[in-house]
Amino acid sequence: xxxxxxxxLSDAAGWRERIVETPPATLSALRAMLAAEDSALGxxxxxxxxxxxxxxxxxxxxxxxxAGAEVAFLAxxxxx
Amino acid sequence: xxxxxxxxxxxxxxxLAAFSSGRAETGAVVTFTGIARAxxxxxxxxxxxxxxxxxxxxxxxxxxxxKARFALDDVLVVHRHGPIAPGEAIVFVATAxxxxxxxxxxxxxxxDYLKSRAPFWKKEHGPGGARWVEPTxxxxxxxxxxx
Numbered sequence: 001x002x003x004x005x006x007x008x009l010s011d012a013a014g015w016r017e018r019i020v021e022t023p024p025a026t027l028s029a030l031r032a033m034l035a036a037e038d039s040a041l042g043x044x045x046x047x048x049x050x051x052x053x054x055x056x057x058x059x060x061x062x063x064x065x066x067a068g069a070e071v072a073f074l075a076x077x078x079x080x
Numbered sequence: 081x082x083x084x085x086x087x088x089x090x091x092x093x094x095x096l097a098a099f100s101s102g103r104a105e106t107g108a109v110v111t112f113t114g115i116a117r118a119x120x121x122x123x124x125x126x127x128x129x130x131x132x133x134x135x136x137x138x139x140x141x142x143x144x145x146x147k148a149r150f151a152l153d154d155v156l157v158v159h160r161h162g163p164i165a166p167g168e169a170i171v172f173v174a175t176a177x178x179x180x181x182x183x184x185x186x187x188x189x190x191x192d193y194l195k196s197r198a199p200f201w202k203k204e205h206g207p208g209g210a211r212w213v214e215p216t217x218x219x220x221x222x223x224x225x226x227x
Contacts, residue, residue, distance in 0.1 A: 006131060007201030008212050056134045072131060078202035079215045080114070080128070080159055080171050080194045 001067060003030070007075030012044040027052060027063045030071060049076035081147055081155045083140045085130055087162035092172050099156050099174045106153045110183040111174045112191050118166035122206045128170065129201040130161035142193045150186035152177050157190065161200065189226045196223040 001023035010016040024030045035042020044050070052059055053072040065071065092113040100109045116126045130136075143155045156174040164170055173190050177183040196219040203210050 006129060053134055056137065075201060076214055077199050078213045079196045079219060080198040080200045
């Protein structure tokens with residue numbers, strides 16, 4: 001599973017992209033895993049206006065994740 | 081319809097020449113070029129982050145919608161990402177239609193949507209450090225005119 005962070009989220013985490021070797025089965029489990037490793041990032045991911053895309057499609061709420069999924073956390077967008 | 085996301089600089093004149101050539105039935109071509117502002121020295125460099133495959137798909141959706149709404153013959157959007165220096169072109173929009181009103185309005189709407197709703201993350205680097213930018217109230221209101 002690939003996890004990507006965009007905008008201010010990558011500043012908060014100190015990374016932009018990582019491979020998760022033991023992929024959680026749901027988005028909420030992935031959030032919990034990331035928050036357990038880095039509580040500041042966990043808070044940032046739950047922040048106002050943060051959206052999630054799974055395999056480049058926006059999802060709302062929880063979602064099942066396949067082992068090969070690409071999960072992107074999107075900070076509020078600036079526009080072009 | 082063409083949507084291109086690229087890190088390389090582009091030449092607006094060359095894009096216009098290519099876009100408008102061979103259009104015997106198109107009466108009107110309107111273009112807009114957005115240029116990175118120095119903001120009186122406050123911005124030394126702009127960094128525009130995109131999500132390739134997601135950002136361009138969303139822009140294509142906006143361009144398709146404008147094409148249908150204004151019955152355009154064609155649309156071209158070229159958008160840069162990565163580091164951009166003041167004075168460099170960031171975005172180029174061209175619309176082709178039978179009549180000028182549709183071409184003007186389509187370019188206007190597309191730019192309002194791109195400025196406020198396109199999935200980019202913009203960071204300004206200046207003498208005082210770096211800051212993330214979000215759409216201004218004006219940008220948001222401009223886009224709402226077309227909803």
